Every structure is written in structure tokens, then in C-alpha cells.
Amino acid sequence: MTEPLGPDEERFRALADSAPVLIWMSDISMGGIYFNRAWLDFTGRPAEREAGEGWRESLHPEDLAPLEAAQAAFAVRQPFQVQFRLRRHDGIWRWMLNSGKPRFDPAGGFAGYTGSCVDITERFEAEEDARRQLRVMRTITDNAVEGMFLMDARGRVSFVNPAAERMFDWKSDELFGEILHDKLHYKRVDGSPFSIRECPLGRVFTNGETLNEHEDIFYRRDGTPVHVQCSIAPIRSNGRVDGAVLVVHDITYRKQAEEALRLSEDLFSAIFRQAIVGITEIDLTGRFLMINDRFCEIVGRPREEVLALRTQDITHADDVPNNMAMLERARATGEDYQLEKRYLHPDGTVVWVHNSVSVVRNSDGRPLHLVAVVRDITEQKRVEAEMMRANQDLQSALTEREVLVKEVHHRVKNNLQVVVSLLRLQASRLRDEVGSDALRESLNRVSAMSTIHELLYRSTTMADIDFAEVLRTLTANLHDAYGHNEDRVAMIVETDPVPVSMDAAVPLALIANELISNAFKHGFPDDAEGSVRVGLVRDGDTVVLTVSDTGPGFVPPKRSSSLGLMLVDRLVRQVSGELEMEPPPGTRYRLKFTLE
Structure with missing residues (x-):
């Protein structure tokens, strides 16, 4: 009220006490001087306790800021409106809208404020709920x-x-x-x-x-x-x-992912339809879920018939146990596998296939179904069978040839042994030393060739012969042929394994025979002591044969007067070798040749 009060204050108070809202009056210092019946009933406190600053005891302690705004308005004599919580007589805090206006006496002097409090708890809570919902919505929309x-x-x-x-x-x-x-x-x-x-x-x-x-x-x-x-x-x-x-x-x-998937599915579909191999999808029991045209061609059945069957239904009876064992292992372990087996056409025709089977798993890693790439290998199996038969026939022929060649070598060796025996017998009847030596040399040459055939007969292969074995046998035979005692003339053979062809073995054996014979024959005159050393060293395809003795040295005669040396020269050229005679002491020959 901005109008001055009339003298009948009791009448005003009677009207105020009948009002349903809380009405109050203050003095010029903001101390309470009047509170109507509605106020007193609300707080449950007598007027004496509300007077002065007493009414503030019902004010919520957190709502002092609004009271300060009212005080600021009071200082400049302006109306104000603030919200605060006031404790009800039952202890419940209620939100109030407090409105106050300055009051003046008839002389125009400031007499204090008159105001009212309206309970706005329901409205305030509704507004607060709306604000809370707005904050929630803002949080939702922002995030x-x-x-x-x-x-x-x-x-x-x-x-x-x-x-x-x-x-x-x-x-x-x-x-x-x-x-x-x-x-x-x-x-x-x-x-x-x-x-x-x-x-x-x-x-x-x-x-x-x-x-x-x-x-x-x-x-x-x-x-x-x-x-x-x-x-x-x-x-x-x-x-x-x-x-x-x-x-x-x-x-x-x-x-983008859908488009990529579509392209991938189109690509898979094209590959699936046009693949030159059969492709199938089967469940873990073997039932066909999806097949391509090529697989239908392989098994000779229409698509509708195959999709009503299981893989074991069209598999050869002898192959079913292994097929099911592999299927069970894939179901239990999730391992991919491959196998060869036979499918049966409706007319009983057998088709050999190679299956490459992959396990398709779900997100948990458990097997869902199997995808098999099926390749028709019937022609391959036919070729393999023919090749096996051909190999068997070839092996039989090679075995027969080997037996025949061994028999030839054996007979040649026997015939040469007969010639050796005849030459030895003839030599024993000669009284001419020169003739006897010539026969002995021929005998040794024939014996060297006989050694080759003997070793070829005993060899496990027909293609080549270990020349180291030839040298050991040949040296021992010549040592015995010249009647040398091991204590007087020792023989030392140091050889690497050197396989040589049958074509090279005979000329090399004859060369070695001549060189070793000369060592035994001319290296130890007058029963001199010493040794004959035979070496064979291989370096890649190059082979070096050395024959040496510890005698006084040998001065070879002219080639034209020595059959043995002429024979050696021709044989060295035959094997494309190089023969060198090293200077004394002793006699040392070095033959270098290449394996072909």
C-alpha cells in the first residue's frame, strides 16, 4: 500500500487477519511490527516471537541473498519482490513470493513497509522440474x-x-x-x-x-x-x-560399407558361378547348403537333387569313413583339411576329386559350416595310374638290363681272366727275357681291363665306377705281379672317391697300370727298398692322379721305342688329360683330367 493509513488501524488489522495470504508490516528499520493471522497460523509462532527480527528465525539459512536484495530496495524506498523459503509450523520448508511496498503516514513521512507472502512451492517446484528437464535435454542434445x-x-x-x-x-x-x-x-x-x-x-x-x-x-x-x-x-x-x-x-x-559388401558379394557370386572348380557349402553334418554349377557337373547331378543330399550320400563307400573322420575333426577342432576321395555319378561312374575344405566360424570362433573347393582329378589319377604302370614296366626293363649288363661284364671279366691265364702260361714257357717281359706287360694290361669289368659287375650302378677302388685293386695286383715283398717295397694308396664313366674308366685304368708298373719294375733295382705312392685328389670337376716312387729315378726311353709310353700318350689324349713327369728324386708322374 502506498497510500497513508487511515486512523482506524484496528479496522485494517481486522481485514488483514481475514485475508488468506500472509501479510506483514515493518517499521522504518525493517523490524516486524505486525503479522496477520494467516502468517501466525503458518509459522505456528505467536506475534511476540515474530516481532522485530524474530521472523527471520523461520527463514531458510541459504536464502539470505534474497533478503539482501529486499534490504537494498528498502534503503531507497522502492517496491521489491523476492523468493525465499519459510519454515511452516510442521517443519516443512515452503517457497514464498514476498512482495513489499513502502508505507507513508498522512504527513508523507516514511513509516515502513507493508507486504504479503504467497506460497508458490508447487509453482516453484514445477518450474525447477522444468529447468531440470531442460538441463537434461541440453545435456542429451549436446552429447x-x-x-x-x-x-x-x-x-x-x-x-x-x-x-x-x-x-x-x-x-x-x-x-x-x-x-x-x-x-x-x-x-x-x-x-x-x-x-x-x-x-x-x-x-x-x-x-x-x-x-x-x-x-x-x-x-x-x-x-x-x-x-x-x-x-x-x-x-x-x-x-x-x-x-x-x-x-x-x-x-x-x-x-560405403554396404556398397563394398555388395561389390564383394557380386564378385563372390561371379567367382562362385563361373569358377572352373566346384565350390560347395555344407553344414557340420555334411548336408549341402550351396553349390555352384561346376560342382553339379563334377558329380553329374542336378542342383535340386544335390541340395537334398549329404556329401557322404554321393561319396564312394570305401572313402566315407575317412571323409566323416575329417568332417568330425573339423567340427571338433575347427581345423581346415584336404583330402582326395571319389564321388559317384547316378550311373555308378567314379569321379576322383581333391577337396580343400575351410571352416567358417561365428563371432565366438565356433565352427558354423564348411566351404570346400572341389577339383576334378579323375584325368590326373588316370595319368598317374598309367605312369605308375609305365614306371613299373621301365623298372622291370632296367632290372633286366642291369642283370644283362652285369652278366656281360662278368663274362668279359671271365674271358679276360682266361686270356690272362693263357698269357701267364705262355710267359712261363718262354726262355727269352725280352719276350717274357713283353708278355708280362700285356698280361698286366689285360688284367687292368679285367679289374674294371670285375668292379662294374659288383657295382650297384651301371653309369659310373669309383676310380679310387680301381686304383687300390690295380696297385695291389701289380705289387703281387712283380713279386715285391711288402717289407721291402711298400705301397701307399691315398685316394678321394672319384666316380668316372665306364668310357673313361678303361683308358684311365690302362694309364694307371703303365705308370704303376714302371714304378714297380724300374724303381727298385738290385732289390732296393722303398715305396710306391698312388694318389687321387678331386677339386670340383678336376681330378689329379699321381704315381711316384722313392727309387733313384727313371729315365724314360724314347716314345717310339716304348710301347707302354706310346700307349700312355694316346690314352691321355683320349681322356683330354695332361701328363707331367716331375724331376727327381724318384720318379713322379702327375695326370690331370676333367670329369665329364
Whole structure:
């Protein structure tokens, strides 16, 4: 009340006590001087306790700030309105809207304030709940991954959340008041204009139609297309559409993944259909789930028939146990496997196949089904069988040839032994020393050739012979032939294993025979003592044969007067070798040749 009070204060108090609101009066120092019946009933306190500063005891301790605002207004004699909590007589805090106006006496002097308190608890709590809901909604919209827009009845933007800003590269204040369709949905994929009248989202404004999970293409600020899935719903007021809420989810990556998957499926389908090998998908019991045309050709059955069968139903009976064991192992362990087996055509024709089987697993790693690549190897099996028969025939022929060649070598060796015996017998009858020596030399040469055939007869291969064994046998035979005692003339043979062909073995043996014979024959005159050393060293394809003795040295006669040396020269040329005679002491020959 801004008018001065009349003299009848009792009448005012009677009216105030009958009012349903809390009424109070203060003096010029803000001390309480009057509280109506409604106030006293509310606080449950007598007027004496409320007077002066007593009323503040019912004020919530956290609400002193509003009281300070009232004090500021009091100081300048201005009306005020503040909210605070006041404790009710039952101890419950209630929100009050406290309004106060300055009061003046008839002379115009400031007399204090008169005011009222209205219980606004329900309204305050409703407003606080609305504010809380608004904070929750703000938190949701600010942190949502979906773009959100609010529009008025004309499609103009009134709200944009941060996700929508990021999604389309527009700031919210740039879109406020703009028609959203004209910014994000203004053209078709081919670039032609797209009006809001044609847009299915626009129907929300014309007939209030809700559209859910609609897939479309919006455009970013720079014109880049964005694949979206969106839902739009009307906001109604008094039965009218006052606006709409649009929720947009960016599905560009999903669309790209779907396109990649589609291309992959198309590629797989093309490979599956046109593969030159059979491809099947079977469950863990062996039942066919999917097959390609090539597999139908392999098993000679139509698709419908095969899809009604299991793999074991068309497998040769002898191959079923192994087939099922491999299938069971794949089911138990998830291991891939390969096997060869036979399928049966309806007419009983056998088809050999090679199966490469892979296990397809679910997200937990457990086997779901099997995929097999089936290759027809019937022709390969036929060729292998023919090759096996041919190999068996060839092996038989080689065995017969080997037996025959061994028999030839054996007979040649025997015949040469007969010749040796005849020469030895003839030599024993000669009294001429020169003739006897000539026969002995011929005997040794024939014996060397006989040694070759003897070793070839005993050899496990017909292609070559170990020349080291030839040298050991030949040296021992010549040592005995010249009647040398081991204590007087020692023989030392140091050889590497050197396989030589049969064509090279005979000339090499004859060369070695001549060189070793000369060592035994001329190296130790007058029963001299010493040794004969025979060496054979291989370095890659190069071989060096050395024959030496520890005698006084040997001066070879002219080639034309020595049959043995002439024979050696020709044989060295035959094996494409190089023969050197090293200087004394002793006699040392060195033959170098190459293995072919």
C-alpha cells in the first residue's frame, strides 16, 4: 500500500487477519511490527516471537541473498519482490513470493513497509522440474551423436545441436531463422533442384505426418553429400502443427560399407558361378547348403537333387569313413583339411576329386559350416595310374638290363681272366727275357681291363665306377705281379672317391697300370727298398692322379721305342688329360683330367 493509513488501524488489522495470504508490516528499520493471522497460523509462532527480527528465525539459512536484495530496495524506498523459503509450523520448508511496498503516514513521512507472502512451492517446484528437464535435454542434445534440429511451422530453424553443426559444417547461429530444407536438402543426387513441396520430410508441416528411419542424402556446407537416416515428428499445440523436430544420423560409412559388401558379394557370386572348380557349402553334418554349377557337373547331378543330399550320400563307400573322420575333426577342432576321395555319378561312374575344405566360424570362433573347393582329378589319377604302370614296366626293363649288363661284364671279366691265364702260361714257357717281359706287360694290361669289368659287375650302378677302388685293386695286383715283398717295397694308396664313366674308366685304368708298373719294375733295382705312392685328389670337376716312387729315378726311353709310353700318350689324349713327369728324386708322374 502506498497510500497513508487511515486512523482506524484496528479496522485494517481486522481485514488483514481475514485475508488468506500472509501479510506483514515493518517499521522504518525493517523490524516486524505486525503479522496477520494467516502468517501466525503458518509459522505456528505467536506475534511476540515474530516481532522485530524474530521472523527471520523461520527463514531458510541459504536464502539470505534474497533478503539482501529486499534490504537494498528498502534503503531507497522502492517496491521489491523476492523468493525465499519459510519454515511452516510442521517443519516443512515452503517457497514464498514476498512482495513489499513502502508505507507513508498522512504527513508523507516514511513509516515502513507493508507486504504479503504467497506460497508458490508447487509453482516453484514445477518450474525447477522444468529447468531440470531442460538441463537434461541440453545435456542429451549436446552429447548426442545424432544431429538434432527444431523448426517452427514454416520450417525455419530454431535449434541446432553440436552434432548437427559438425555433421553439416554449419554454425547454429548461421542456421537460426533459415529454412532447413534450403540449406541441407535443396538438390537431388543428379544436381537438379529439389523443392520442399516434393520433399517427404516437408509433409510434417502440411499434414502433421511423422516419418521414421527415412534414408536420404543431405549436403554439407561445401556441397559434399552425406548419406543420412532421419526421423521427423510434428510439435503440436492446440491441435495445430507449430513446428517439428528432426533427428539425423550420418550413415555415410554404413552406406560405403554396404556398397563394398555388395561389390564383394557380386564378385563372390561371379567367382562362385563361373569358377572352373566346384565350390560347395555344407553344414557340420555334411548336408549341402550351396553349390555352384561346376560342382553339379563334377558329380553329374542336378542342383535340386544335390541340395537334398549329404556329401557322404554321393561319396564312394570305401572313402566315407575317412571323409566323416575329417568332417568330425573339423567340427571338433575347427581345423581346415584336404583330402582326395571319389564321388559317384547316378550311373555308378567314379569321379576322383581333391577337396580343400575351410571352416567358417561365428563371432565366438565356433565352427558354423564348411566351404570346400572341389577339383576334378579323375584325368590326373588316370595319368598317374598309367605312369605308375609305365614306371613299373621301365623298372622291370632296367632290372633286366642291369642283370644283362652285369652278366656281360662278368663274362668279359671271365674271358679276360682266361686270356690272362693263357698269357701267364705262355710267359712261363718262354726262355727269352725280352719276350717274357713283353708278355708280362700285356698280361698286366689285360688284367687292368679285367679289374674294371670285375668292379662294374659288383657295382650297384651301371653309369659310373669309383676310380679310387680301381686304383687300390690295380696297385695291389701289380705289387703281387712283380713279386715285391711288402717289407721291402711298400705301397701307399691315398685316394678321394672319384666316380668316372665306364668310357673313361678303361683308358684311365690302362694309364694307371703303365705308370704303376714302371714304378714297380724300374724303381727298385738290385732289390732296393722303398715305396710306391698312388694318389687321387678331386677339386670340383678336376681330378689329379699321381704315381711316384722313392727309387733313384727313371729315365724314360724314347716314345717310339716304348710301347707302354706310346700307349700312355694316346690314352691321355683320349681322356683330354695332361701328363707331367716331375724331376727327381724318384720318379713322379702327375695326370690331370676333367670329369665329364
